[in-house]
Amino acid sequence: MITRLKLKPGQKGTKALVEKYGSDLVCVRYRYDEASRTRIKTVELIEEKKELPARQLRRADEALVPVQVAYGELELGKMARRLGGKWDPAGKLWYIRYGQIKGTELEAHMVLDANEKKKP
Numbered sequence: 001m002i003t004r005l006k007l008k009p010g011q012k013g014t015k016a017l018v019e020k021y022g023s024d025l026v027c028v029r030y031r032y033d034e035a036s037r038t039r040i041k042t043v044e045l046i047e048e049k050k051e052l053p054a055r056q057l058r059r060a061d062e063a064l065v066p067v068q069v070a071y072g073e074l075e076l077g078k079m080a081r082r083l084g085g086k087w088d089p090a091g092k093l094w095y096i097r098y099g100q101i102k103g104t105e106l107e108a109h110m111v112l113d114a115n116e117k118k119k120p
Helices: 015-024 074-082 105-109
Strands: 002-007 025-033 038-045 064-067 086-088 093-097
Antiparallel strands (some): 086 093
C-alpha cells in the first residue's frame, strides 16, 4: 500500500471532513493498494487532549548553575562562598555546582535564563 497524498485540514479535498470532525481533524491521507486496485481515504483524529504537569529541569550534580544573591543578603552570600561558589562580577551572579546547593535555600535563587551570560 502506497500513500500518495497527505492533506492538512482546510486544503482542497478536506472541506467535508473539516465540517464533520472540526478541530479534531489532524490530516487526511489517500492510500493506494495496487493488489486490489483501490483507493483508501483515511483520517487522523485527535482522541484526547490533556494538560501535562510542569516540566522539571534535571541537572547533573557537577553542573555549574547561576545563583543570584541580592545585595544585603549576607547569610546567603556567605553560604555561596562556603559551598565553593565563584563570583562573576560582570554578571553579578554566583556560579556553584548544583550538587552543592540542592536542597538548600540557594536552590530557590537559581537564575534559569542566564544562558547568555558568560560563566567564569
